Amino acid sequence: GAVVSQHPSWVICKSGTSVKIECRSLDFQATTMFWYRQFPKQSLMLMATSNEGSKATYEQGVEKDKFLINHASLTLSTLTVTSAHPEDSSFYICSAEREGPDEQYFGPGTRLTVT
């Protein structure tokens, strides 16, 4: 099956710093990738849709200047959490859409803790 990786798998950072999370599709090209966030005991919430070569589309309530998304190639999308605060602590999961079946394949997630 299709494989999507994320790096890092977990990160602890101090308040005010920026953190970059990478999402890679390892064995297929993904024109579209998605970024989700999941707080404890809550559902995954779509943050933004990342399109290769164009600007990301953000969901309502998600600050595009705080969550910077770059989809520079067909196998890599990055999410940068700028000036992180403790309330940004969450489980960030990406998914990559494989064309044909248009199925989303999820990465293993990145657990971010901001102290």
Add this chain to the structure above:
Amino acid sequence: RKEVEQDPGPFNVPEGATVAFNCTYSNSASQSFFWYRQDCRKEPKLLMSVYSSGNEDGRFTAQLNRASQYISLLIRDSKLSDSATYLCVVENTDKLIFGTGTRLQVFP
């Protein structure tokens, strides 16, 4: 009202039991429907798609009722390894909308 609603559970059942989860969705224009499984601190994994005609995969049976905007998942002969959170997922305009999940705990 949430777009996708599920009973959060937990459902505690003994091995071998049959358990059913229900889910309702609010957008009648939703196109596709899925059940995902999520283990603690892991990413969700696709369990099965849900079709109007109903579909079965081994011990798992999924049903969709478009008129009632209702989706169900039936698990027969529960195994300890079935313990997880089951997420009802609806696709609207190429986006996946996740329910909060129903937690299942199967005990010996």
